[in-house]
Amino acid sequence: MLKVINLYRKQGDFELKNITFEVRKKEYFVILGPSGSGKTTILDCIAGLRKIHSGRILIDEQDVTYLPPEKRNVAYVFQANTLFPHMTVFGNIEYPLKVRGIQKEKRKHMVIEIAKKLGIEYILNKMPREISGGEARRVELARALVINPSVLLLDEPLAHLDEPLKRELSLELRKLRKEWNIPIVHVTHDQRIAFMLSDKIALLQDGRIVEIGDSIKLFLNPRKVYTAKFLGFENILEGEVISCSDFGSVIDVHGIKFFVPEKAKESVKIGFRPEDVIIFKELPIKTSLRNIFEGRITEIIPQGPIMMLEVDVGIPIKVLITRGSLETLKLGVGEKVFIGIKAAAIRILED
Amino acid sequence: MIDKSLLFFLFFSMIITIILIFPTFFMLVTTPPQDLASATLDREVIAAISVSILTSTATTLLAIFLGVPFAYFLSRYEFKGKNIIDSLLDIPILLPHTVAGVVILCTFGPHQILGKGLRALGISLIDTIYGIIIAQFFVSAPLLIKTVKAVFDSLGTDYLKAARVYGASKIRVFFEIELPMASRGIATGALLCWARALSEFGAVIILAYYPYTAPVLVFIKFTTEGLRASKPISSLLVLITLIIFIILKRVGGGVRYA
Numbered sequence: 221m222l223k224v225i226n227l228y229r230k231q232g233d234f235e236l237k238n239i240t241f242e243v244r245k246k247e248y249f250v251i252l253g254p255s256g257s258g259k260t261t262i263l264d265c266i267a268g269l270r271k272i273h274s275g276r277i278l279i280d281e282q283d284v285t286y287l288p289p290e291k292r293n294v295a296y297v298f299q300a301n302t303l304f305p306h307m308t309v310f311g312n313i314e315y316p317l318k319v320r321g322i323q324k325e326k327r328k329h330m331v332i333e334i335a336k337k338l339g340i341e342y343i344l345n346k347m348p349r350e351i352s353g354g355e356a357r358r359v360e361l362a363r364a365l366v367i368n369p370s371v372l373l374l375d376e377p378l379a380h381l382d383e384p385l386k387r388e389l390s391l392e393l394r395k396l397r398k399e400w401n402i403p404i405v406h407v408t409h410d411q412r413i414a415f416m417l418s419d420k421i422a423l424l425q426d427g428r429i430v431e432i433g434d435s436i437k438l439f440l441n442p443r444k445v446y447t448a449k450f451l452g453f454e455n456i457l458e459g460e461v462i463s464c465s466d467f468g469s470v471i472d473v474h475g476i477k478f479f480v481p482e483k484a485k486e487s488v489k490i491g492f493r494p495e496d497v498i499i500f501k502e503l504p505i506k507t508s509l510r511n512i513f514e515g516r517i518t519e520i521i522p523q524g525p526i527m528m529l530e531v532d533v534g535i536p537i538k539v540l541i542t543r544g545s546l547e548t549l550k551l552g553v554g555e556k557v558f559i560g561i562k563a564a565a566i567r568i569l570e571d
Numbered sequence: 572m573i574d575k576s577l578l579f580f581l582f583f584s585m586i587i588t589i590i591l592i593f594p595t596f597f598m599l600v601t602t603p604p605q606d607l608a609s610a611t612l613d614r615e616v617i618a619a620i621s622v623s624i625l626t627s628t629a630t631t632l633l634a635i636f637l638g639v640p641f642a643y644f645l646s647r648y649e650f651k652g653k654n655i656i657d658s659l660l661d662i663p664i665l666l667p668h669t670v671a672g673v674v675i676l677c678t679f680g681p682h683q684i685l686g687k688g689l690r691a692l693g694i695s696l697i698d699t700i701y702g703i704i705i706a707q708f709f710v711s712a713p714l715l716i717k718t719v720k721a722v723f724d725s726l727g728t729d730y731l732k733a734a735r736v737y738g739a740s741k742i743r744v745f746f747e748i749e750l751p752m753a754s755r756g757i758a759t760g761a762l763l764c765w766a767r768a769l770s771e772f773g774a775v776i777i778l779a780y781y782p783y784t785a786p787v788l789v790f791i792k793f794t795t796e797g798l799r800a801s802k803p804i805s806s807l808l809v810l811i812t813l814i815i816f817i818i819l820k821r822v823g824g825g826v827r828y829a
Contacts, residue, residue, distance in 0.1 A: 264732075267736050289735045289736050290738035296732070298729050298733060300727070302729045302733035304730065304734075304752070306751040316737035316738060319734075319739045367737065
């Protein structure tokens, strides 16, 4: 188990503050945040590569806060390729074992074993410059895991890979969790990767954890505007509460009234995903939808098989529909439409 | 249709080629072979070229030995005054070379502070091989240090971090990871340093007029016997340095990490 308690580090103007989380064995924890939010610094602190000014770090109940990197038994896969270019793949994977003074025969056995597990035994004699990007990532993982680490740290390990390879390797990372009985901490700015892999997510902004929790719960029910924006809530609106009861609140956003099944105070922000907005050509008569508005399509932006529409209902609302639906409904820019949003899909958000 | 942009660039390339490359080539082809042959057999010439190659090689080895750890220190550690040291390293490169000779003499001369210390150890810099080496070192080592520092800078600290996490001490990472990775850059720096040391004249002549190095001998021949006498030695020196340079570059260029 990895415990990070109230970690604080100051570096110039940047502060890493109140960083507290716990990752159990077999748990996949993702720290999600934009570049410059302090993700890598957290990993560096856990690995002992950067000093912390206060707080504690515990690995398997042992306080490692003041231990040097080599005494922490942490594996770290970096964003950049850090395979030593003057050593073969075998030499690279063997290096951590060599440093630890493990005997040659045993080293060889361990390298081959981990290489088999990651499916890279066929490139063991190659130099890093002779292997592909995906293979290089696997070798880095092998080099990290060969020491039987107590924690695995992954710093944007899929960042520089093309899409198909990214998908392939992320599936392998999922498998890792099952095979290795250790906590995994993965930092990324990619929310898709984060939700694909994680059990638990922390959202990081300017060196602080904005929100932390079970990834599905966080995905469905973010509490903060920052989290919501990061998780694909592209419609974030500010309005005034005009009525509030036990059933919910009515919120006025520039004259457009939204019903939200939550209690709210005077001035609030609400958010919903563009995929939770339904589009109609005619006003639906019999429907349970509480939020139906009339508007005009102002823009259609293709996003692969999906289309992002902007509909002006007095305020601009983003809507996602499939290309097929767009063609069936014969929608175009300037067209009059009705949009419906399920009340349950709208979240009240805090700043 | 003539490519006008090609003509534009060709024009400047021609001028630069005439100024930089043509004179050396012209000197080589206009030196009569019999003059070149007799220069090759001249004991004084052979002695001077030997002194030059020996001292510049010694200078380069000394620069690698002292300069590589220093370049690493400058690249990897942050401390107050780092930028000042970095700028001061340019001084030996910027100084007129005779001034560099005077500067060294002011410190290492027989009656000066460090010179006295060296004399106590039985080392004199005036008119000795040691004097030539220290003069060459003063003007050429900064080139190696600057080149090697740039190489360590370009490697970044990720490799260091990776090796540190896997348990290697900083000194072990330096010798096992970063030094081999920087080897090609170090070879380039050493080659620059060697070429600079070999060609040094101003600082050398202030400290050690004798034993003659090749550039000093060329100067003496020119001032005493004129252009015709200095040309064959110059051509011989050009040929030898070119051959060594090409060999070293090939050897150094063989190690390639991407």
